[in-house]
Amino acid sequence: MTAPTAERDADQLTGVWSELIGQSRAVRVLRRAANGDPHAMSHAWLITGPPGSGRSNAARAFAAALQCDGDGGGGCGDCAGCRTALSGAHPDVTVVRTEMLSIGVEEVRELVRRAAMSPTLGRRQVLIVEDADRVTERGADALLKSVEEPAPKTVWILCAPTPEDVVATIRSRCRSLTLQTPTIAGVARLLEQRDGIDPDRAAFAARASQGHVGRARVLARNDEARRRRDAVLQIPFSLRDLGACLAAAETLVQACTEEAAGLTAELDSRERADLEEALGFGTRGAKPRQAQAAMKDLEDQQKARAKRIQRDALDRALTELTGLYRDVLSVQTGSGAELINVELGPQIARLARSSGPDATLHRIDALLDCRTALETNVAPLLAVEALLISLARG
16 A cells, blocks of 8 residues: 555544554454454454554554444444543553553453453453553563453453564464554644644654654644753754763753653652551551551652653653754765754754764664663663763764
């Protein structure tokens, strides 16, 4: 199918499928399964695709279609089954998305327990694991039997970036469905039609996000997100010497830490207040040992969540820098490809003249190495310092 045809098909998607830009092929498969085609349906699904392709949206849309009780069925988007499934209020649709670094065995066991239950209102008991790649080894062992031998009306929907991110024993028992990165034009159209974004702002956000729908929406609607992105993209132009590299690394890591703190502060405070109330803090003065342990567990979980959010913020910054150096490489090689950061055209041209394509490729490799280092829990400041020194040297 050609890109224009794919975009036309995406524009025609309706009901729960309307926001799955560029995924017409996947939608056809899921829609047939939701409509009861025995050749299309499976008790376990693995939905994969690059960041921004809409894995979670596809999983939720499929869950809604499985619960659809509208006249046409298959995900009308208007009936109570569709609306409650999409909003998270349907009692037979469970969604797990961890804000921690992993999904542990206890959380998986709770899912398995729920998977064994019969539906209360809907046609199916649907369990969505949005971060299946974060399930621990013990968690995968607990999940395997339920995926292998599910209850008659249970459907598992696992999401991950690639099939290889899920352990082979589980992967082999799922029907695999791969999503594509949406086109920039398709994302811009969605922002205009769904969110009422100005066409110029929508076009910028779609291009800057490189087709990542969620990121595009944030850039289109959030001035602070655009400011942070602008600051990241200026880093390569400031790396004059070692001192500048170290200072820029400290500034970037601190900015990401503050972003994480800003996103978690209110939630942390609310969670702590709720736990203190549940434990009866302040009612008798003394704090029993069990309560102290519960508070310590909560603090550990909150630290893990902040660490993941900080790492996600750093990863976004590295993605922006990778896009910038791809622009530099495009100019150096004369590929004629449209620049991601067209508004920085003159600066990119100067950076392209200052070195050759080989040096730019080395810089892109350094960015990939930094992402790998952060995944293996290297201290963020050390990883970013090493990266910026590599970017300065080429």
